[in-house]
Every structure is written in structure tokens, then in C-alpha cells.
Amino acid sequence: MWTSLIPATWSQLRTLGMVFRHAFRKRETVSYPEEAVYLSPRFRGRIVLTRDPDGEERCVACNLCAVACPVDCIALEKGEAEDGRWYPASFRINFSRCIYCGMCEEACPTSAIQLTPDFEMSEYRRQDMVYEKEDLQIDGPGKDHDYHFYKVAGLAIAGKGKGEAQDEKPPRDVRTLLP
Amino acid sequence: MATIQVDGRRYAVDDRDNLLQACLTLGFDLPYFCWHPAMGSVGACRQCAVKQYRDADDTQGALVMACMTPAADGTRISIADDQAREFRANVIEWLMVHHPHDCPVCEEGGHCHLQDMTVMTGHHRRRYRFRKRTHRNQYLGPFIAHEMNRCITCYRCVRFYRDYAGGTDLGAFGAGDNIYFGRHREGVLENAFAGNLTEVCPTGVFTDRPHSERYARKWDLQFAPSVCHQCAVGCNTSPGERYGEIRRIENRYHGEVNRFFLCDRGRFGHGYVNRDDRPRRPEWHAAAGETRVLDVDEALERGGEALRRARRVIGIGSPRASLESNHQLCELVGQDNFSTGIAEREQVCLARMRRLNLDAGLPTPTLREVEAHDAVLVLGEDLIASAARLGLAVRQAVLGRREVLAEARDIPAWNAEAVMTLAQDARHPLFIAYPTTTELDAIAERCLHLAPDDIARLGFAVAHAIDATAPAVGGLDERTRATAERIAEALRSARRPLVIAGGSLESPAILEAAGNVARALATRERRGGLTLVRREANSTGVELLDGRPLEWALDALGQGDADAVVVLENDLHRRLPGERVDRALAAAETVIALDHQRTATWERAHLGLPAASFAEADGTLVSLEGRAQRFYPVYEPRYHRPESRIHPGWRWLLALHAGLQRRTLPDVAFDDLTRDCARRHPVLAGIVAAAPGADERVCGLKLARQPHRYSGRTAMRADLDVSEPSPPRDPDTPFTFSMEGYAGFDRPRREVPFAWAPGWNSPQAWNKFTDEVGGHLRGGDPGARLLEPAAGVAGHVDAIPPPFEAGVGExxxxxxxxxxxxxxxxxxxxxxxxxxxxxxxxxxxxxxxxxxxxxxxxxxxxxxxxxxxxxxxxxxxxxxxxxxxxxxxxxxxxxxxxxxxxxxxxxxxxxx
Missing domain, CATH: 2.40.40.20 (Barwin-like endoglucanases)
Incomplete structure (x- = not known):
């Protein structure tokens, strides 16, 4: 009996010691909210709508984010501006449904919708978790500093006619017979 | 039949087809662009390449275009062959060299054949590093938007527009890399079928402009099988709804009626459903300009009280409302007090047409059968204006001569360019008698521009020339006599002659003349046809309810024989002179109007009840060929507008009826109503079979109205309330207002809300739903035919009008x-x-x-x-x-x- 009691006691004491030593270790938890949490730049939090380097809305209301969303919490409607650009006339995300999976960002062909390192969105009323376009739109280009959809795509808008997009020749004269 | 071998397995196919048709009918996914089931092959796009082997010993094989190779007996091909696959991937890559990289801002995206084919062949990265050729766009009118850079030069647009629909103002310009599809200068596309370019074009060159203004992707639209309400032809449509608005109407394939094409009125004429000024809640008009909005209970209470107080209630039905609504009105007021809501001059013609359908001895062909006739006589109809899709079918009938000539020379019918070159201007005879020019004049052998009475006289003369027992026309001039002889000869020598007349000119004499021609042909035992054109979506059906004309109803009100009237979805001011209608309505103690539009009649009603339009109601319509077809609600109006109180006309009438008898509203299922209507009117017995019942299930599931990728479910109405309600229930139909339910293609079904199959998002997906490409729906074509000719042919009618003489100063x-x-x-x-x-x-x-x-x-x-x-x-x-x-x-x-x-x-x- 004594032969088993001695190692058992030692094990108990060792455990106590290990636990006690942890009191002097560096802490894994942070005392949020007094202390800020470090979020990596690629953290998937609050969703924003960004602007292109010229300050214009990036979103062209293609609806790919909405269709990629596994919980169907994005709804938007297309509008067409005077200059020919497509833009979202309304853009709504129901954050009470959002699971921050980032599929919308992956689907977005214009880098408009991006997830940001911010999760501080709690509300007392669930209805306040519904964000409209003005709540989502930010002023900068977000993580993608350069992409400018309308400079690449062939759709003509005011100030960029046919043949002025990336890798485009000037428009053809259909009436000429020359090659 | 022929047996072909595809990738080592043997299949039985139709030897009149080409390999592409055969492969698609067998269910293989073979990419293609320029071939279209209604227009045949030209081999322009080189996309449908397959490997063909000479015999079992041939291991090398050769690449052939499937659309240009007949499915001859013993053909051995491979679709999966590496070389063929690589060739197809290369072709797509070449076609995409100039593509403008704008799918996100393209209206075609999501139902684009080019997207589907690109995914199917596996092309995903642009390797071409040089610059793209570009074009400028044109303004093509309020229906069609143009974005030429998306073109892949398949030639489908001009082949449809010029060869199939007979348009002249769209063409291919330039050559080689320059090629351009458009008008010679900007302007409105003139052809009445231009809207089909949006579905015919496999890319986003031609897109639906009204849809673009209120845009939603195809995967986001909620669809239901519907029937076009804009004329009497009864084309099947798939209206797509988003946010409580009809955003777009797509063609819904029906193997016997519209098949692949709709007219522009049907495709773009749905905007009235979305009008802001539509009545959405019951209204009480106490005095002129004084309107009170009521809730449903109060409205019904007032309506019931007014009807109970009334001595006699007249019911005015409508040829633009469903059979069930009209029947329910008839039940409410009684058969003796029921008017069809059609003016007498029109109803006389409708009654005569119904009689001719029975006793003239010739059946009414379906639109598909119309295309198989080889001589056509049109009396007093401008078909493109009054029944446009029928006009398009007549055009195909006249051009059908091409196929006859081709067959004689062993050229397969699908070889479109060869068939056209062979036939040149050879056409089946078409004769049109109409007061002025019509769009079909260009392909007619002879056009006669005559006054209505003279058209009737010509018809009588033709009948006499075919059958001497028909009454002769006295005092006919030599030219008309010769023309009548020529028409008679053409009809006599035809295998399947077709006579078309109708009520457009409101002339019973023309109808009788057409009847005589039909009887004359019927006695000769030809497989002829008689098509009689009615004006409105349900003119044929409402006439079968045996109501009295509108004038009778107005007289009864005006003379005080009745003191209350219920008007169902009918603007009386568009049928009879306004003063007369106003006098009658002013004389009535109570006027109750049900409508989905704010019409002049609605404004004069004391109680207005907001009825559902075709987009929100169930109902059955009878088309001009006598086909009863069911349309289904596309969406529930209260889901997006909780304040709206829109209900189908028949439901309002049921509630009024219950109120009148101080009963509580019984829980009536729509199918019971249809059965009730069929029982009450024996001639309508067939309408029960027109649609599957509400208990129809596929694999135990209801059918989905929404594609399975429908997005925004938990956000669309989150601005109203973050807790989304459960989807509206729909006990009256086999469909759900949801993406849950069966939406596939592999179980045959008759009522298909939208066509989608894995890999096929464009309207080309219909090929997956048909028994053979361009054939019939595998589940059977929707609808049931009601009007078949009785045995025996009635005697000729001898009511020949005198010739028309121009008056002086009149x-x-x-x-x-x-x-x-x-x-x-x-x-x-x-x-x-x-x-x-x-x-x-x-x-x-x-x-x-x-x-x-x-x-x-x-x-x-x-x-x-x-x-x-x-x-x-x-x-x-x-x-x-x-x-x-x-x-x-x-x-x-x-x-x-x-x-x-x-x-x-x-x-x-x-x-x-």
C-alpha cells in the first residue's frame, strides 16, 4: 500500500506545482474590452463595400455575393447611373444571419465586398443588425488598392468609351472594306 | 429510325436528325451555338465537333461538326474523345478572344448560353495577349439593348430575325473580324418578334431592356407556369418575380402552341401588373373624388349588405378574367343575370365562331399544326396585329414549301442554308384579304385590299368555286372572280388547306364566308383546318358560359330592372360609349367593381375590390384554338407588401356570395371551383383535365417556384422585419413559394415554372424537358382541347352581303x-x-x-x-x-x- 501512496502523493504535489507555475506565465486571454484584441489583417469580420482608387463605388450589383452566400443574408438591387455604370440601388446584409464565411468576398469580381478585422457589432435589438448600403459603404479601397473594374471591362461608361478598356483596340468602322 | 454508336454504346435515333439533335435528344451535353431547334444548322460556330469513325476498325477517326452530319444508320462517333474535346475547348477560346470581360454588368449573366458552354468545355483563362477588337452599340428601341462586343458571330440573330420572323431591318455587316450585327442605322427594331432575340442570342448582345431597368438575375426570380393574357393565342409564359414585381417574361416551351417564340406584346406587355397606381386595398367611393380605404371585412360587409338590399343584381363578367372568376360571378348573380361583359357586335361574332368550330367540319389546328399546312387563306385578319404568334406560324407554313422541295432532292430539313438556297422564293400559297396592308403581305401570293363586305363576298365566291353547292355570288366583277378561282384551285390542290378568319373587323359575314369555305373543303375530305381569331385572352371561354351581351346589362340597369351590378375585371368604358356606360352605372344603387387596374369603371364604382392579375391568381383560360390552359400565381402579394389586400377575383366573389347569404366564407379549394364550373357548363367539362390537381407531387415533393440558388431569402424583407416569416402557403396549386420542392428535369411533368438543368442555365435548357429537341414536353403538353368539330357538316350559309359602295361625303x-x-x-x-x-x-x-x-x-x-x-x-x-x-x-x-x-x-x- 505504501509503495503506491508515495508516487500518488508526488503526482498530486507535482500537479499543484504545475498549476501554480501557470500563475507566472504570459496570459493567453486578454481582458477585453479594456484591452484591444489583435486581429490579423485577413480576419473575417464586419463586411464593408469599398470604393475604387478614383473614389467611385466598386460594387456593380452583379449579385454574385448574394448567390454565393450560404445563409442568403445579402440582398441587393441593381441601379444604372446616368454615366452607364451599374451600382447597387440598395444593398442590405442581415448580420444577424451572417456567418462570416467570406464566400461573398471570394465571389466578388470587383473587390467591392470585403470582410474586415472587426467583430464589435453587438446590438440589443436584432433589427439593428440589418445593415443598409449607407452602413456598409466605406471611403477607401480596402485591401485591394488597385483594381478598377471599369478600366478592365468593355462596358462603356461616361469618360471611357468603346475601345478604351484594358487591351482594347479602337472601335471598328463597320462601313469600311479594308481589313 | 437509325442506330448510332456514341462512345461505344448503341442508341436508336431518328435518321432525319443530325448528330447534334440526336445527341441532345439522348441527353448528352454537347456544346453548340449556331444550331437552334427551330432554325436548323448552318455550321457557323464549329463548336459541336465530335470524332466520327468509319467502322469498327477505324481507330483514327475524323473530326466532324455534329450539326452538319446526318444521324445515318451505323454512324460511330465519340463525344468524349480527347482530340474532339480539345478542339471544342480551342473553339471556345477563339470565340472568347474579343469578349469584353463584363459578365458582372451583363444582363445575360446567369442565363447565358455562352457562360454555360464555356464552363462545359472547361475554358477559364484568357491566354490571348493581344488587343481586342471592339464595336460601337446601337439604340434598338425600348425593348432590346445592344452590346455588340459580346458577339461570337453565330448568326442566330439574323437567321431568326430575317429568315424565321421575316424582319428586314437587322443584318450582318462587314466581313471577317469586322462583322457586325445591327441595323443599317440606329433605330427601333420593327419586327413584332424582336424580343425573341434576347433568347435566341446565345450571348448578351441582345438583352431585355425593360428587364434591365428593374433587374434581377434568373436565379433570383420566382417563376410559375403562366399563360399570356395579351391576346387569344394562349402562349405559355414564365413570368419571373422579385420583390413583388414581375421583372421579366420568358418563353415557356409548349410543344403545340408557342414552342420557342413569343411576340413582343406578350413579352414586354406585363408592366401593368407593377403599376404604382394599381388598387391594392378595397376602396369605398362615397361621392365623386371621395375615397375611403377599407379593410377586407368592412368591404365585404358593405358589399354583402348592398347586395342583400338590392332587388336584382346584374353580374358583368369579362373576357380578360379567368373562367373560374366568371363562373363564380355567374353563381353569385344567377345565370339569368349574367352578362359576359362583351359588346353585342363582338359577341355575335364570338357565337358564330363557336358554331363554326362545331359545324363547319374542319378542326382548329394547334399552332404547330398550322405550320404543317400548305395553302392558307386569311379573310379579314391582320394576323401580326391581332394574333401575332399565329401570324408567325402562318409564315412558317408558307415557307414550308422549302422542306417539300428539299425532301424531293434528299436534302435534310435541318440543313437550313441548303434548303433556303434550293427553294429561293418558292412558297406555299397564301392569300390575304384585308382592308389595308399587313405584315404578311410580303410572302403572300396575292393580297386583296377590300372593304369588309367585299372580303365576305370574296370568301363566298371561293366557297362556290370549290364546291358548286355553295351559294354563288351575284354581280362579281371579272377580276375578283378570277382571283376567287385561283384561291379555290390552290386550296383544292393543297394537301392541308387552312382557312383563317376572325372577329377583328366585327363582320359576321366574313365569318360565314370562312365557314362556307371550310365546309366546301370539309366535303372534299381534305385534312384542312379552320382557325378563328378571337380578341382577348378568354374571349373563347367566356362566350361558352352563355352570358348575355353587355348592352343588355346596361339596359337592365338604365331602365331600373336591376339596381345593383358587380363588374368583374372589365373596363366597360373601353367596350361601349362612355356616356351610355355612365348613365347605366349612375342609375344603379350599387356598383361593385373588381379589378387589378384603376380603370374608368373602377372610378365610378361605389365599392372597389382589388382583384389579382394573372401574376397573383389561379385561373383557366380558353385560347382561340379551344385549348383550356391553367395559369398559376407567381407570387403572394402580401409577402413584400404586407398592407396589400389583393385576392383573386373568384375569392372575392366567393366571399361576397357568402356575405349575401349570411354564411361564413367556406374553405373552397381552387380545384373544387374548377370542377364546379365544369359540372355547371357541360361544354367546359374538359377544363378539369387542363391542369394537374393541387395534390400533384414529384417524388413526394411539391414543385419549387424558385431556382435552388434563389438568393437573399433572409435579407430581402429584413428591412420590414428581421424575423423572416415562413414562406406563404399555397394549398391551391402543386407549387411552393420557395426553393424547396422539385425543380429538376428528369421526372416528366407538364407544368414547368422555369427550365433549368445542371450545366444549362439558358433557355436552351428546354431541350432537357422535351421528348426530342423541338418536340413535346415529356410530361405532355399543358392544356386540354375543348372545341372539336361535331360529326357531319352543316349546310352552306346563304347570307351574302351586297358589294360595298363608297358613300358621298360619308x-x-x-x-x-x-x-x-x-x-x-x-x-x-x-x-x-x-x-x-x-x-x-x-x-x-x-x-x-x-x-x-x-x-x-x-x-x-x-x-x-x-x-x-x-x-x-x-x-x-x-x-x-x-x-x-x-x-x-x-x-x-x-x-x-x-x-x-x-x-x-x-x-x-x-x-x-
Missing amino acids: WRVVVLPRLFGGEETSSRAAPIMARAPAPTLRLAPADARRLAAEAGDTLVIETSLVHLTLPLLVDAALPSGLVGIPAGLAAALSSGAPARLSVVPGDGEAQP
Whole structure:
């Protein structure tokens, strides 16, 4: 009996010691909210709508984010501006449904919708978790500093006619017979 | 039949097909662009390459275009062969070299054949590093948007527009890399079928402009099987809804009716459903201009009380409402008090058409069968204006000569370019007798521009020339006699002659003449056909309910025989002169109107109940071929507008009926109502079979109205309430207002809300639903035919009108139907209003000279009832003594009425 009691006691004491030593270790938890949490730049939090380097809305209301969303919490409607650009006339995300999976960002062909390192969105009323376009739109280009959809795509808008997009020749004269 | 071997397995196919047709019919996914089931092959795109082997020993094989190779017996091919696969991937890559990289801002995205084919072949990265050729776009009118850079040069657009639909103002310009599809200069596309370019074009070159203004991707639209309400042909449509608005109408394939194509009125004329001024809640009009919005209970209480108080209640039905709604009205007021809501002059024609369908001995062909006729006589109809899709079918019938000639030379019918080159201008004979030019004149052997009575006389003469027992026409001039002989000879020698007439000119004589021709043909045991054109979506069906004409109802109210009236989805002011209607309505103690539009009649009603339009209601319509077809609600109006109180007409009437008898509203299922209607009217017995019952299930599932990728479910109405309600229930139909339910293609079903199959998002997915490409739906084509001819042929009618003589100083009115603006509801849609030409008054040149008026002068037309000012159009075809007025302008102007004309003084020319 004594032969088993001695190692058992030692094990108990060792455990106590290990636990006690942890009191002097560096802490894994942070005392949020007094202390800020470090979020990596690629953290998937609050969703924003960004602007292109010229300050214009990036979103062209293609609806790919909405269709990629596994919980169907994005709804938007297309509008067409005077200059020919497509833009979202309304853009709504129901954050009470959002699971921050980032599929919308992956689907977005214009880098408009991006997830940001911010999760501080709690509300007392669930209805306040519904964000409209003005709540989502930010002023900068977000993580993608350069992409400018309308400079690449062939759709003509005011100030960029046919043949002025990336890798485009000037428009053809259909009436000429020359090659 | 032939047996072919595909990738080592043997299949039985039709040897009249080409390999592409055969492979698609067998269910293989073989990419293609330029081939279309309705237009055949030209081999322009090189996309459908397969490997063909000479025999079992041939291991090398050769690449062939499947669409240009007949499915001959013993053919061995491989679709999966590496070389063929690589070739197809290369072709797509070449086609995409100039593509503008704009799918996110392209209206075609999501139902794009080019996207589907690109995914199917596996091309995903642009390797071409040089610059793209670009083009400028054109303005093509209010219906179609143009984005030429998306073109892949498949030639489908011009082949449809020019060869199939007979348009002249769209063409291919330039050559090689320059090639351009458009008009010679910017302008509105003139053809009545231009809207089909949006579905025919496999890319986003031609897109739906009204849809683009209120855009939603195809995967986001909620669909239901529907039937077009804009004319009597009964084309099947798939309206797509988002946010409580109909955003787009797509063609819904029906193997016997519309098949792949719709007319522009049907495709773009749905805007009235979305109007902001639509009544959405019950209204009580106490006095002029004083309106109180009521809730449902209060409205029904007031309505029930008013009806209980009334001595006698008249019910005025409508040819634009469903059979069930009309029947329920008939039940509410009793058969003796039921009016069809159709003016007498029109109803006389409808009754005669119904009789002719029974006793003229010739059946009414379906639209597909129309295309198989080889001689056509049109009496008094401008088909493109009054039943456009039928006009398109007649065009195919006339061009059908090509296939006859090709068959004789062993050229397969699908080899479109060869068939066309062979036939040149050879066509089956088409004869048109109409007061003025029609769009089909260009392909007619002879066009006769005659007054309505003379058209009837011509018809009688033709009947006499075919069958000597038919009454002869006295006093016929030599030219007309010769023409009648020629028409008779063409009809006699045809394998399948077709006679088309209708109520457009409101002339019973023309109908009788057409009846005589039909009887004459029927006695000769030809497989002929008789098609009679009605005006509105349910004209044929409502006439079968044996109601009295509208005049009778107004007289009963005006004379005090009745003191209450219930008007169902009908604007009486568009049928009879306004004063007369107003007098009758003013005399009634109670006027209850049910409608989905704010019409003049609605404004004069005491109680207005907001009825559902075709987009929100169930119902059955009978088309002009006598086919009863069911339409289903596309969406529940309260889901997005909780304040709306829209209900189908029949449900309001059921509630009124219950209120009248102080009962509680019984829980009636729609199918019971249909059965009840069929029981009460034996002639309608077939309508029960027109649609599957509400208990129809596929694999135990209801059918989904929404594609399975439908997005935004938890956000669409989150601004109203973050807790989304459960989807609206739909006990009356086999469909759900949800993406849950069966939406596949592999179990045959008759009612398909939208066509989708894995890998096929474009309308080409319909090929997966048919028994063979361009054939019939595998689950059977929707609808049930009601009007089949009785055994035996009635005797000829001898009511030949005297020849038309131009009066002195007096003209006869002919009301000319028009495709855009001539129909009540579609002319409330913005794109149709934008497309409708300005109304003009037509006169023969001699008559214009007599009035000393020139084209563009303003003329006043006066009849005993109406005074109207219109600009003059000098119409060289119009017979002297007639004045042509476009339909839909003034109800008081009816065909045959005498009118006086004068030039507005001070408008250039002085009055003579």
C-alpha cells in the first residue's frame, strides 16, 4: 500500500506545482474590452463595400455575393447611373444571419465586398443588425488598392468609351472594306 | 429510325436528325451555338465537333461538326474523345478572344448560353495577349439593348430575325473580324418578334431592356407556369418575380402552341401588373373624388349588405378574367343575370365562331399544326396585329414549301442554308384579304385590299368555286372572280388547306364566308383546318358560359330592372360609349367593381375590390384554338407588401356570395371551383383535365417556384422585419413559394415554372424537358382541347352581303387592330406605350384628295357618338370610302359605323 501512496502523493504535489507555475506565465486571454484584441489583417469580420482608387463605388450589383452566400443574408438591387455604370440601388446584409464565411468576398469580381478585422457589432435589438448600403459603404479601397473594374471591362461608361478598356483596340468602322 | 454508336454504346435515333439533335435528344451535353431547334444548322460556330469513325476498325477517326452530319444508320462517333474535346475547348477560346470581360454588368449573366458552354468545355483563362477588337452599340428601341462586343458571330440573330420572323431591318455587316450585327442605322427594331432575340442570342448582345431597368438575375426570380393574357393565342409564359414585381417574361416551351417564340406584346406587355397606381386595398367611393380605404371585412360587409338590399343584381363578367372568376360571378348573380361583359357586335361574332368550330367540319389546328399546312387563306385578319404568334406560324407554313422541295432532292430539313438556297422564293400559297396592308403581305401570293363586305363576298365566291353547292355570288366583277378561282384551285390542290378568319373587323359575314369555305373543303375530305381569331385572352371561354351581351346589362340597369351590378375585371368604358356606360352605372344603387387596374369603371364604382392579375391568381383560360390552359400565381402579394389586400377575383366573389347569404366564407379549394364550373357548363367539362390537381407531387415533393440558388431569402424583407416569416402557403396549386420542392428535369411533368438543368442555365435548357429537341414536353403538353368539330357538316350559309359602295361625303369606319397599344392591359405598360406608333387616321389617296388633305394634316372624325381628332395617314392600299382607325382609341367607334370627316381649319389646308 505504501509503495503506491508515495508516487500518488508526488503526482498530486507535482500537479499543484504545475498549476501554480501557470500563475507566472504570459496570459493567453486578454481582458477585453479594456484591452484591444489583435486581429490579423485577413480576419473575417464586419463586411464593408469599398470604393475604387478614383473614389467611385466598386460594387456593380452583379449579385454574385448574394448567390454565393450560404445563409442568403445579402440582398441587393441593381441601379444604372446616368454615366452607364451599374451600382447597387440598395444593398442590405442581415448580420444577424451572417456567418462570416467570406464566400461573398471570394465571389466578388470587383473587390467591392470585403470582410474586415472587426467583430464589435453587438446590438440589443436584432433589427439593428440589418445593415443598409449607407452602413456598409466605406471611403477607401480596402485591401485591394488597385483594381478598377471599369478600366478592365468593355462596358462603356461616361469618360471611357468603346475601345478604351484594358487591351482594347479602337472601335471598328463597320462601313469600311479594308481589313 | 437509325442506330448510332456514341462512345461505344448503341442508341436508336431518328435518321432525319443530325448528330447534334440526336445527341441532345439522348441527353448528352454537347456544346453548340449556331444550331437552334427551330432554325436548323448552318455550321457557323464549329463548336459541336465530335470524332466520327468509319467502322469498327477505324481507330483514327475524323473530326466532324455534329450539326452538319446526318444521324445515318451505323454512324460511330465519340463525344468524349480527347482530340474532339480539345478542339471544342480551342473553339471556345477563339470565340472568347474579343469578349469584353463584363459578365458582372451583363444582363445575360446567369442565363447565358455562352457562360454555360464555356464552363462545359472547361475554358477559364484568357491566354490571348493581344488587343481586342471592339464595336460601337446601337439604340434598338425600348425593348432590346445592344452590346455588340459580346458577339461570337453565330448568326442566330439574323437567321431568326430575317429568315424565321421575316424582319428586314437587322443584318450582318462587314466581313471577317469586322462583322457586325445591327441595323443599317440606329433605330427601333420593327419586327413584332424582336424580343425573341434576347433568347435566341446565345450571348448578351441582345438583352431585355425593360428587364434591365428593374433587374434581377434568373436565379433570383420566382417563376410559375403562366399563360399570356395579351391576346387569344394562349402562349405559355414564365413570368419571373422579385420583390413583388414581375421583372421579366420568358418563353415557356409548349410543344403545340408557342414552342420557342413569343411576340413582343406578350413579352414586354406585363408592366401593368407593377403599376404604382394599381388598387391594392378595397376602396369605398362615397361621392365623386371621395375615397375611403377599407379593410377586407368592412368591404365585404358593405358589399354583402348592398347586395342583400338590392332587388336584382346584374353580374358583368369579362373576357380578360379567368373562367373560374366568371363562373363564380355567374353563381353569385344567377345565370339569368349574367352578362359576359362583351359588346353585342363582338359577341355575335364570338357565337358564330363557336358554331363554326362545331359545324363547319374542319378542326382548329394547334399552332404547330398550322405550320404543317400548305395553302392558307386569311379573310379579314391582320394576323401580326391581332394574333401575332399565329401570324408567325402562318409564315412558317408558307415557307414550308422549302422542306417539300428539299425532301424531293434528299436534302435534310435541318440543313437550313441548303434548303433556303434550293427553294429561293418558292412558297406555299397564301392569300390575304384585308382592308389595308399587313405584315404578311410580303410572302403572300396575292393580297386583296377590300372593304369588309367585299372580303365576305370574296370568301363566298371561293366557297362556290370549290364546291358548286355553295351559294354563288351575284354581280362579281371579272377580276375578283378570277382571283376567287385561283384561291379555290390552290386550296383544292393543297394537301392541308387552312382557312383563317376572325372577329377583328366585327363582320359576321366574313365569318360565314370562312365557314362556307371550310365546309366546301370539309366535303372534299381534305385534312384542312379552320382557325378563328378571337380578341382577348378568354374571349373563347367566356362566350361558352352563355352570358348575355353587355348592352343588355346596361339596359337592365338604365331602365331600373336591376339596381345593383358587380363588374368583374372589365373596363366597360373601353367596350361601349362612355356616356351610355355612365348613365347605366349612375342609375344603379350599387356598383361593385373588381379589378387589378384603376380603370374608368373602377372610378365610378361605389365599392372597389382589388382583384389579382394573372401574376397573383389561379385561373383557366380558353385560347382561340379551344385549348383550356391553367395559369398559376407567381407570387403572394402580401409577402413584400404586407398592407396589400389583393385576392383573386373568384375569392372575392366567393366571399361576397357568402356575405349575401349570411354564411361564413367556406374553405373552397381552387380545384373544387374548377370542377364546379365544369359540372355547371357541360361544354367546359374538359377544363378539369387542363391542369394537374393541387395534390400533384414529384417524388413526394411539391414543385419549387424558385431556382435552388434563389438568393437573399433572409435579407430581402429584413428591412420590414428581421424575423423572416415562413414562406406563404399555397394549398391551391402543386407549387411552393420557395426553393424547396422539385425543380429538376428528369421526372416528366407538364407544368414547368422555369427550365433549368445542371450545366444549362439558358433557355436552351428546354431541350432537357422535351421528348426530342423541338418536340413535346415529356410530361405532355399543358392544356386540354375543348372545341372539336361535331360529326357531319352543316349546310352552306346563304347570307351574302351586297358589294360595298363608297358613300358621298360619308365614310365607313374600320377599326384596325394593332399589336402595340391596341389591347387594354398591355397598353398600360411603359415599354409598350413607348413602342406604340402615334395613332393616325387612314384614308385612301383619292379620299384624301377629295378632302384636300395631305398626310400629317389633322382631321376630325365625327359619328353620331364620337368626335375625335387625329393626324391623317394616306394609305394607298385602303379602298376608297373607308376610314381606318387604330383599335383601342375610342369605344364608340365600331367597324361599319358611318362617319363624317373634316380637316381642322387653320391646319394648313382650308376645308373644301
